[in-house]
Amino acid sequence: MHEKIEAMIKGNRTEELREFVDGFHPSVAVEIFESLSSELTASVLRMLDPHKGAELFSFLPEEKQDALAREMPEANLVKLITYLSHDERVDLLARLPDTTKEVILDKLANEEERDIRKLYGYDEGTIGALMTSDFASLSPGMTASEAIAHLREKAHDLETIYYGYVLDDESRPAGVVSLKDLIVSPPDSKVEDFMTRHLITVHTRDDDEKLVQVLGRSDLIALPVIDRQGKMVGIVTHDDIADVAVEESTEDFHRLGATGALPITNIRQANAWQLVSKRIPWLLILVGVNVFSGMGIAYHEDTLTAMISLAFFLPLLIDSGGNAGSQASTLMVRALAIGDVRTRDWLYFLRKEIAVSLIIGLLMGAAVAVVATFRSPEIIAIVSLTMLSTVLVGSLIGTLLPFILTKLKFDPANASAPLITSICDISGVLIYFSIAAWMLGLGPEPPVCETCGQILSE
Amino acid sequence: MHEKIEAMIKGNRTEELREFVDGFHPSVAVEIFESLSSELTASVLRMLDPHKGAELFSFLPEEKQDALAREMPEANLVKLITYLSHDERVDLLARLPDTTKEVILDKLANEEERDIRKLYGYDEGTIGALMTSDFASLSPGMTASEAIAHLREKAHDLETIYYGYVLDDESRPAGVVSLKDLIVSPPDSKVEDFMTRHLITVHTRDDDEKLVQVLGRSDLIALPVIDRQGKMVGIVTHDDIADVAVEESTEDFHRLGATGALPITNIRQANAWQLVSKRIPWLLILVGVNVFSGMGIAYHEDTLTAMISLAFFLPLLIDSGGNAGSQASTLMVRALAIGDVRTRDWLYFLRKEIAVSLIIGLLMGAAVAVVATFRSPEIIAIVSLTMLSTVLVGSLIGTLLPFILTKLKFDPANASAPLITSICDISGVLIYFSIAAWMLGLGPEPPVCETCGQILSE
DSSP states (O other), X not given: OHHHHHHHHHTTOHHHHHHHHHTBOHHHHHHHHTTSOHHHHHHHHHHSOHHHHHHHHHHSOHHHHHHHHHHSOHHHHHHHHHHSOHHHHHHHHHHSOHHHHHHHHHHSOHHHHHHHHHHHXXXXXXXXXXXXXXXXXXXXXXXXXXXXXXXXXXXXGOSOSSEEEEEOTTSOEEEEEEHHHHHHSOTTSBHHHHSBOBOOOEETTSBTHHHHHXXXXXXXXXXXXXXXXXXXXXXXXXXXXXXXXXXXXXXXXXXXXXXXOOSOOOTTTOOHHHHHHHHHHHHHHHHHHHHHHHHHHHHTHHHHHHTTTHHHHHHHHHHHHHHXXXXXXXXXXXXXXXXXXXXXXXXXHHHHHHHHHHHHHHHHHHHHHHHHHHHOGGGHHHHHHHHHHHHHHHHHHHHHHHHHHHHTTSOGGGSOHHHHHHHHHHHHHHHHHHHHHHHTTOTTSOOBOTTTOOBOOO | OHHHHHHHHHTTOHHHHHHHHHTBOHHHHHHHHTTSXXXXXXXXXXXXXXXXXXXXXXXXXXXXXXXXXXXXXXXXXXXXXXXXXXXXXXXHHHHSXXXXXXXXXXXXXXHHHHHHHHHHTSOTTBHHXXXXXXXXXXXXXXXXXXXXXXXXXXXXXXXXXXXXXXXXTTSOEEEEEEHHHHHHSOTTSBHHHHSBOBOOOEETTSBTXXXXXXXXXXXXXEEEEEOTTXXXXXXXXXXXXXXXXXXXXXXXXXXXXXXXXXXXXXXXXXXXXXXXXXXXXXXXXXXXXXXXXXXXXXXXXXXXXXXXXXXXXXXXXXXXXHHHHHXXXXXXXXXXXXXXXXXXXXXXXXXXXXXXXXXXXXXXXHHHHHHHHHHOGGGHHHHHHHHHHHHHHHHHHHHHHHHHHHHTTSOGGGSXXXXXXXXXXXXXXXXXXXXXXXXXXXXXXXXXXXXXOOBOOO
């Protein structure tokens, strides 16, 4: 395949190359080119029809796009940018060095430059930064066949011709017709008579997460985007959903793993220092939290010294509370993120969790009793009761913390397993040694040396 | 709005109701109906054109669909199922009681029944279970205008008319044209002359996860699905991506939270017992793992008794290893899930992690040294060195475990924070007390009572 393409390029067999490329979907075609050098890829793009070349370019991985853009003669880059879809070209320019960017912008037609600068102004993570401004607009008075003719004529310059938007005098969206509607309607029926008038819209400043919920659930191919004045300024399309869904989930995953949700979602590209600065803040915070567990142990040092066999069960008991809590928080965080659960549902889930964690606590208490039978039968009651209590407390902390964080305007995904574990450790230590001290009747008296009977100093 | 609709229904003002409903996208229209009783909703569906009624029905939440289907006269249900899209009706039938299902299937035309039984046979979680069989097929010899006429005629019965697939004599996909291609091509050009010949296809038995990667990255609206013999049997469409992406991530979230990835992804619908059985297996496994930490402590009991102030730092040190490990495993699990990292990359990431965790370990060692300065200056060296070691070991375990699980054909997401924490606890305990015993020169001699100087028994 590789050699076939090289031969076509070197032989300057333009027609043959174009036909060859047309046989593949662009996402497949670029995979075939992957093994080609930047130079040969640039030749392929030059030999193709400029629309097709720009389409192909947009399917290349970002690093390859950047490499090509840097090596390309300025005039070719300007031409490429003219043909790229409006969202793609903004993304590409944003990645180029500032000086190159300004040179290119200067060489573009005024209208194109304005459009790019406008799209460029939206904050990362908003719908505005995702949308593209090359959508199809129709007049309400057009007939179906006129509308189809209009879409055909503009097809090459539009992101999609499957939806045509009808705007009113103030550029507000007044209706939408799909190409399907146009095809099945009588050719001379007017667009305004069969358009869908009540549009589902999103705003430029909406969080891009909204796309997954709104566009994903609507089964639509695109949604109109309106600005503060209610003017329609672009569309977001179905192919952005997968990217956004994956990216949003990745951020939540990283938060739940107690790594900050820094803008590094691709860990392959992150260097060591970026990874350290992504991970160290939470680790240090957790050290702070863990100091309290240490203080709990220190406070009950006498109990531990008096019955050192308690130490055997320490990791098991405090971890179990943390594990049950991590389970509960993970379930809640995810359900809140995808909208299955809302903040106002907290009481319902708290009640449910009490039932669930009671059952789990009893089962876990039985399990640890079995372990204690073999190990230290004298403390079966202590460890079973502690297990029940820590699982209960851990689960309730895990259930409530995501709601509390949401209420305080933090992302609930910050209720990470490590944070829950550390918090549950504190309560676990206190519960364990309090129960032990109470059951062993240790209370306030200091422990004595088992051998000599004297009071032990620390 | 509510009363307006009620009046239209009760007044049997069919035309007015149809026009009203047509003004909204079906996903919005069903929201308006949400407050209506099942009975009134059934009336609305009856009054609409059957295609529109079926479309609207498919946008209702599942519970409402089920309620309506149960209450509907049999003849109406049969009619509704005839008009529903092929994937929707299979899903609906699968949720009905077996007896109802068989009655309905018997009343359907033979062809419809065969189609349903076939789609019904694919395993949950495969592309086969997601696809729909109502796709558009074209003949290679059709002209563009004939093809458009064909799509127009079939529009109501097809999931999408935006792609027409050309099949060969053995039903294998030979090419595809989009409605856009058809519109922009000269009306009398032949489909076979401008169709894309090399199709991106998926198989009925592929994991539905593949949809996100393949369809999501292609920007296509639909992909053809082929069976074992290479025959085209259906399409999967863009609107399934969001659902699959969200569901797959949810499964991974639940695994990472150490709750089994049982088929319960909606925790609102899960009852207490389902939640318990989803959570208890991992909790019990982790108890088993934690017993080893306990054994580690018991083995070093003498060291702990001799220097009880070591207990203060125990949760802090072993948790820090677990936390660093959880971070590393979360980053890896997610990167493996979205294809940023592949199994063969393990050595690259292990090397990177050694550098990252060394830096983190040194910083954390410094942090714990500060705490020790105030608390127990005599063990600064022990706790700092332990911190460095546990962070290093934890991070490496967290990095490697997802790769090992993948290699063993488990889902890497099973490398959950609780599992990593528990494993790191074991290594943390061993590292801590070994370093302490070594630095304090405790070695094999038993500790003595500080007060009386006699050897302490356990």
